[in-house]
Amino acid sequence: MAVKKGNKALYTGSFDPVTYGHIDLINRALKIFDEIHVGIAINIDKSPYFSLEERLDFLRSSVGKNPKIKIEAFKGLSVAYAREKGIRNIIRGVRVTSDFDYEFQMALTNRQLAPDVETVFLMPSEKHFYLSSRLIKEIAFSGGKISSFVPPIVKNAFRNRLSRK
Numbered sequence: 001m002a003v004k005k006g007n008k009a010l011y012t013g014s015f016d017p018v019t020y021g022h023i024d025l026i027n028r029a030l031k032i033f034d035e036i037h038v039g040i041a042i043n044i045d046k047s048p049y050f051s052l053e054e055r056l057d058f059l060r061s062s063v064g065k066n067p068k069i070k071i072e073a074f075k076g077l078s079v080a081y082a083r084e085k086g087i088r089n090i091i092r093g094v095r096v097t098s099d100f101d102y103e104f105q106m107a108l109t110n111r112q113l114a115p116d117v118e119t120v121f122l123m124p125s126e127k128h129f130y131l132s133s134r135l136i137k138e139i140a141f142s143g144g145k146i147s148s149f150v151p152p153i154v155k156n157a158f159r160n161r162l163s164r165k
Helices: 020-030 052-063 078-084 097-113 133-141 152-163
Strands: 008-013 035-042 069-075 089-093 118-122
Touching: 008 020, 008 078, 020 035, 020 052, 020 089, 020 118, 035 052, 035 078, 052 069, 052 152, 078 089, 078 097, 089 097, 097 118, 133 152
Parallel strands: 008 035, 008 089, 035 069, 089 118
Antiparallel strands: none
16 A cells, blocks of 8 residues: 555654654654654553653654644554544554564554554664664663763753652
């Protein structure tokens, strides 16, 4: 299926925290779609390091000034949220083969749940290929420098929070 301009796409994640890899994927998706909805998934089984409001602020500060990007939090299934918003495309980032295995399984499941919603896989640039929020947290908690991996608002949030411990 060819992706046509005029479509909207949904890019979901926990974004705990948002990284330059996430931002790279959002910018790549904007080359294909006219509007990107970035959805922070609220998952009661996860305990994020940053609050939902902080993660929303990080994204709004990093990419939210672009009128083609809409940022919200949501509960439930991504495909249900996409349908609710009239979105027919879900963007998923794939870095390594293990990502693909998981994302492929999720895409097939989503297709069963919502055959009218397509999953589009995008690879980040080589510059951001290895980034993950988990890795960023490990570096920050170990006292490493994260400024080349995350926007300044995220770096400052880590610095402020870790200096209080």
